Amino acid sequence: xxxxxxxxxxxxxxxxxQALAGSCPVLSKQVTAGLAKMSMPAAKKxxxxxxxxxxxxxxxxxxxxxxxxxxxxALAMMGM
Numbered sequence: 001x002x003x004x005x006x007x008x009x010x011x012x013x014x015x016x017x018q019a020l021a022g023s024c025p026v027l028s029k030q031v032t033a034g035l036a037k038m039s040m041p042a043a044k045k046x047x048x049x050x051x052x053x054x055x056x057x058x059x060x061x062x063x064x065x066x067x068x069x070x071x072x073x074a075l076a077m078m079g080m
Contacts, residue, residue, distance in 0.1 A: 024059035027071035028052060034078045048074045
């Protein structure tokens with residue numbers, strides 16, 4: 001019974017990680033689209049771009065939850 005619970009936990013964690021991994025590129029594309037459409041001060045645009053780059057790097061290194069949070073912060077700075 002205990003072995004089944006452990007296996008089920010790993011399956012759930014694996015599926016959750018894959019779901020987050022798929023959302024990172026979508027969020028990054030939303031940031032790119034928002035930057036292209038919106039007019040804002042250069043300093044704010046630079047900060048958002050830094051967050052996007054950080055989120056993309058987190059995605060590439062497998063830190064998908066952190067990546068999604070970083071990219072969502074960038075979107076929030078744009079009011080999206």
